[in-house]
Amino acid sequence: MSFFSDSDSQSNLAEYSVSELSGSIKRTIEQAFDQVRVRGEVSGYRGPHSSGHAYFCLKDDRARIDAVIWKGNFSRLRFKPEEGMEVIATGRVTTFPGSSKYQIVIETLEPAGAGALMALLDERRRKLAAEGLFDAERKKPLPFLPKVIGVVTSPTGAVIRDILHRIADRFPVHVVVWPVKVQGEGSGAEVAAAIEGFNALPPGGAVTRPDVLIVARGGGSLEDLWSFNDEIVVRAAAASEIPLISAVGHETDWTLIDHAADRRAPTPTGAAEMAVPVKADLDAAIASLAARLGGAMTRQMENRRQGVRALSRAIPSLDQLLALPRRRFDEAAARLGRGLEMNTVNKRRAFERTAAHLRPDMLLARLAERRQRVAERADRAERVMERRLDRSRAQVAALDVSLRAMPARIAVQTGRLRERLSGLALRAESALAGTLGRRRALLQAQGRMLESLSYRNVLGRGYALVRDEEGHPVKGAAELGPGRAIAIEFADGTVDAVTGGGGAPPRRKPAKPQEGDPPPRQGSLF
Template sequence: MEESPVRFDASGRLLAQEREGDNLPPLSVTELSSQLKRTVEDRFGHVRLRGEISGWKRAASGHAYLALKDDGALIDGVMWKGSMGRIAFAPEDGLDVIVTGKVTTYPGRSKYQIVIESMELAGEGALMQLFEKLKAKLAAEGLFDPGKRRPIPMLPKVIGVVTSPTGAVIRDILHRLADRFPSHVLLWPVLVQGEGAAAQVATAVRGFGALPPDGPIPRPDVLIVARGGGSIEDLWTFNEESVVRAVAASPIPVISAVGHETDTTLCDFAADLRAPTPTAAAEMAVPVRAELIAGVTELDARMRRCLARGMERSKERLEAQRRLLPRPDVLLGQARQRSDDLAERLRRGLSHRLSGARHELADAAGALRPALLEAQIERGRNKLAGVRLSPILLERRLAEARRQLDGLARLAQSLNPDAPLKRGFARVMAGDRLIRTAREARVAGAVTLKFADGETAATISETVPEPRATPRPARKGQPAPIGQIDLFD
């Protein structure tokens, strides 16, 4: 009887068996996956692919996972941590990008994917759309409000610079500061392009703002955030939301000097002042020292001339008043005669008093005995021994004296003529003369307005414009206040 070609195991399951002439041996799953992987990578080892980002996710390891899609298909993608540093923008869902890489398979899930080596936005128009989208978002939050911009200090003692330590930008800034007004510069070195650059710039701006004013590292009076020119992709670090928010929230005034004059970043809108170039930022941060010296010298000469004229006029007024005074002999004649009379009466009175005192001493001398004196001294010693100084009494006296001293200090502060200047008032002077009325101001013509932070010159016009400020409502029983006009209008 012929044996059947079909075989079964002990459990009754069908066993595979090789047939004579069969040249297609079975492959393992791993072998098939490896062959597919080699075939796909050999055929699609370098491709450029355009699509829309979907499902962007950054893993804790630093790698990124995403999907690229269009209207008809979708492909998974992965970007290793080493390639992330070459992206000039922050990827997000919905961006239209062009990626370069190779197509491979992932045997663990039986799928194909693209390993991305570089990523670019699909044209400058897409990058500008992202720019305008972020700009509108931050503007709606009020980060670009011009009313929040602060003035740059005229003479900063310390200048903080946030830029690359190896580029030409920091050398240009230091060279320009040395030419105009040598200053103390603190550099916070950062990357200005590539992965991690935005985080470093934002950290530097916040770090400068967190320095204590009286700490071991001096806190800058002004910050310069600078970078050289480049394409919009190169400057994209300064369009990142983290950098813009750090600049807008900085407690220190910020000058943005990113790129050239034609370049614009969101950091420029959030800063207190925009400079066309890093060199121009240094010029805006400090004045020209030689010009300041010349101006101070001129002001000193004007002050001396004013003092000299004031002294001459005072001498003339004093001389005119001296001529009107009566002669000293006429004024002092009666006083001299009365003084002589009193001197004579004083001599007689002293002589009479001395004689009476001698009689009293003679009468008392007979009653003086050592025993009486010793008894009185002993009573004084006993009385002195009973006196004990109490610390509580002294502390009360000291506390009372401190309260009186504090009261006098507050009174002196309230009477300080310069105190109202800190509350927004100004003192009007014509030379060394204080102007108290509008008529005196019109007669003087040119006046000096003294504020809390300095002085400025002004010219009084005969035409008084209508007050702009809305008068404060008067309290019950008081007249309505008159609005103050703007002298600079």
């Protein structure tokens, strides 16, 4: 029994499918919120997806909304989203029918005011400082007198003119300018590429490698100078092998590149003054040093001259120097006569003592002693020679026995070598026969394959090969004209022929198959 009538289930409301209802909601929301600006805090941002799109949420203290930045818009954003950053997003609201969710598709993104920019700047400064990019130990001294100066700035602004004018006034040197954008989208990447490009120049190349770099820009607001706070610019400045001077903004303006640079200049003009000294001051200093050097040399020569005079007065005269040697010479001359006489007497006495020992009996005793020593040494030498001869005879006998036994050993070893050589010969003959057999079988198989692929087998099945006058195969009728000499090759020989005048021969109707005829077979090229 039913408690509801049919009239109760009927209604005046239109009936929609789920897809139709979702599509209608999507169109309604997109038309109502085609272009909106939403302020909120970035939440759940983990960087761009592998596809290049970025997915996150915008939230405040009471609600949240899903957000997406497509890959094309993400690459053009001036400010990239960061977790916890308060931003103002501009885009359109749409729905995702597959899960009944709505989201905002962001087209542009900007920080929510200067306070957010300062907070982002402070966070980035702490991050880079923690990596050691701002340490004083990394900073390089500037060269005293650079030969080439590289300038990274806009080529159309007043900054480059001020730098060139100041360098020309102080000390004219060669200046290489790398033109870049100093404000707007992509300016940070251009400045970083310019710094890296100057460092990549080889010494002695077509473009001279600078000795010092100046990154310069005029004053402006925090947003105008934001390109020089980009992480890519700061890392390029810290990694520069060439000493770098930062001259961004006025004296009160600070950017992150100022911390990473080797020196910070208050203005672009100040950077030019840091890069080169004043030539006139150097000339004056050189002149002053030259005058001081001349005066010092003069005073030194005078002091040395006075010292030589004082030394010359302290040197004694020649008579004073020779007085003592002359006296010693006179005393020695006076004692020379008596000394010669005494020396003669002493020599005579020594001769007499020696002559007293030279008696004939003593000489005969010494001769007898020497003869005995010679005889003893001759006996010793004879005994030594006999022992050496005995040892030599023993060695000769041993060698004789060894030589007599050698032919037998040689014969045994020769037999072993002959047996080994015979075995090797047999193995070589067997290996050669096996190799020749394998090569012969392979050659026969390849010959059979070549014969099966030969066009002459095709000619044997009723086909013919047409060649022109030069013996080249003819592949189509279009290659031959009337009156051309050709050769037709059949399986059993070749026939010469001449082409006719032109029209195709009438086609002959195929004969009807008769009873008893074998069924037609498909031909084969092989």
